[in-house]
Amino acid sequence: LKPSTGFLASSISSSVNPQQTKTLKHLLEGSKLAGASISATGEMALVTISEVDTQTEKSSYQRRVVQLNNNKILATYRNSEVSQLQWMPKGNKLSYLYSGSVWVYNFDNGTEVEIVKGLNEISSYTWSPTEQHVIYYVNEKPEEQKGDFRRILTMEDRQPGWRNRQFLYAVDIKTGKHQRLTWGNKSTMMHDISADGSKLLFSTSYEEYLERPFTKQNLYQLNLSTGVLDTIWTDKLFGLSVNYSPNGEQLLAIGAPLAFGNIGVNVSDDKIPNGYDNQAYIFDMESRNIEAITRDFNPTIQDAYWSKLSNTIYFNTVDEDKNSLYEYNPKKNKFVKLNVSEEMIQSVDFANDKPIALYTGSGSASWSKAYQLNLKTNSSVLVDNTDALNYTEVQFGETKNWSFISSQGQKVTGYYYLPPNFESNKKYPTIVYYYGGTSPVGRDFGGRYPMHYYAANGFVVLVLNPSGTIGFGQDFSAAHVNAWGKITADEIIEGTQKFCAENQFVDDKKVGCMGASYGGFMTMYLLTQTDVFA
Numbered sequence: 001l002k003p004s005t006g007f008l009a010s011s012i013s014s015s016v017n018p019q020q021t022k023t024l025k026h027l028l029e030g031s032k033l034a035g036a037s038i039s040a041t042g043e044m045a046l047v048t049i050s051e052v053d054t055q056t057e058k059s060s061y062q063r064r065v066v067q068l069n070n071n072k073i074l075a076t077y078r079n080s081e082v083s084q085l086q087w088m089p090k091g092n093k094l095s096y097l098y099s100g101s102v103w104v105y106n107f108d109n110g111t112e113v114e115i116v117k118g119l120n121e122i123s124s125y126t127w128s129p130t131e132q133h134v135i136y137y138v139n140e141k142p143e144e145q146k147g148d149f150r151r152i153l154t155m156e157d158r159q160p161g162w163r164n165r166q167f168l169y170a171v172d173i174k175t176g177k178h179q180r181l182t183w184g185n186k187s188t189m190m191h192d193i194s195a196d197g198s199k200l201l202f203s204t205s206y207e208e209y210l211e212r213p214f215t216k217q218n219l220y221q222l223n224l225s226t227g228v229l230d231t232i233w234t235d236k237l238f239g240l241s242v243n244y245s246p247n248g249e250q251l252l253a254i255g256a257p258l259a260f261g262n263i264g265v266n267v268s269d270d271k272i273p274n275g276y277d278n279q280a281y282i283f284d285m286e287s288r289n290i291e292a293i294t295r296d297f298n299p300t301i302q303d304a305y306w307s308k309l310s311n312t313i314y315f316n317t318v319d320e321d322k323n324s325l326y327e328y329n330p331k332k333n334k335f336v337k338l339n340v341s342e343e344m345i346q347s348v349d350f351a352n353d354k355p356i357a358l359y360t361g362s363g364s365a366s367w368s369k370a371y372q373l374n375l376k377t378n379s380s381v382l383v384d385n386t387d388a389l390n391y392t393e394v395q396f397g398e399t400k401n402w403s404f405i406s407s408q409g410q411k412v413t414g415y416y417y418l419p420p421n422f423e424s425n426k427k428y429p430t431i432v433y434y435y436g437g438t439s440p441v442g443r444d445f446g447g448r449y450p451m452h453y454y455a456a457n458g459f460v461v462l463v464l465n466p467s468g469t470i471g472f473g474q475d476f477s478a479a480h481v482n483a484w485g486k487i488t489a490d491e492i493i494e495g496t497q498k499f500c501a502e503n504q505f506v507d508d509k510k511v512g513c514m515g516a517s518y519g520g521f522m523t524m525y526l527l528t529q530t531d532v533f534a
Contacts (some may be wrong), residue, residue: 022456026390030387032390033368039094042353042526043094044067044107045383047065047066060079064076065107075105081098123137129459132174165187165189167182191203192243216500239259240253241253242305246306254280257274259279259281274474280313302318307375313328316348321440322443342371355376358372358383362446364399402415417463420456424504427505428460429512432462433513433515434488434492436489436519437518438477459505459507466487
């Protein structure tokens, strides 16, 4: 082909230097860590790797079992051979579904056994801690409505699949007998099984359009031996996720600040607390007393694990713009932040028999990895670094912290990405990114938008976490409630102006703004409030 007019041969150069910047290929292709879990003994890990076929654009998965003391791969499962692989509560046994049956492979003695048959309608399953039962869900679909008219039962009935219902079943491993546990016109959701395997917690929920947040929850305890059903609570406006304490005498409940009235609320000036700023509560089964253990703890609770070994609780939290792990001692009412190797903890799984956990995480300039965490020494060991194949030769620009004090006296934190080979005497176009809703923009490596990819294309990227986001304390997150974007927009505009004024490398005539979900609404709103953004 003849080059177009103005083509300069000198504009093309070659090099044997493997260093490169981040591209779409790094984002979409290659093997990537997708998850990890640990066996009951703490000796083995199940690591899931995903890979996109560049021809079909479909994802495939490889799951491999790794011996943690030497990183030796013991077994590999590819694609759809088996599904729903999970470690059993005891030993180094892996269970999975295959052709409507639950199978178990024991890595300690090398045996494979078909445990349960006839589960063709199963949607998911869980082992009881004693391994006496498998509890499983069956999804029931209604008959299709025929004719020209459709009756809408509630506003939610407009949603696809709203009429589907999930119910719980149990199979006794010794007898092979299946038993249906729940019925009704509402789906049932299992929360936990007691450590002795005798009791099960489940809930139902229903719409209530007259009160925020417009649904109510009922929580029940079912005795698996006698079939006796106890009601824990009914008509709770703010639903919670619930787990047993190791001795079964208490419940650890995670939910909104208003879940138990004002007991979990910590806001000033008659503010309305943010319903997404999840708190942790300890509910005593006998006395029905409730303790709001995180009321004065700023990080927001994502999930929790109550260890039977130490009787301490481990929390995975939204901690400002990071996801951090904390250990909580119920007797001393004390939180201790654990030393982990990444800024953003994506998942964490705990061994039943040893003080060891397995977590996955990433950072603003660190791709996803899996680590083994010794809970006694508070030290981490790398288990999987699959993504290094994509990024070892990729050059990233610096990521720096930045914050400002708004005209209302509020500290707003953020951080910014610089292009690789950044030159401070140059002017760079800048992207301002935010969510603006109830969650902060965390420092994970991927995220909804790839900041390093924009930086590699010559942009400075400023990320702001304005008032209203969780993880900074209840007072900070409450600013979002009923504000309808006003406070958020004002802080984004003011922060952008101050960032441009403080940094001469920003081309203030070429500043763009972007966000998704609430951030999409915020982008449209911002363009009606300012001319700062080009």
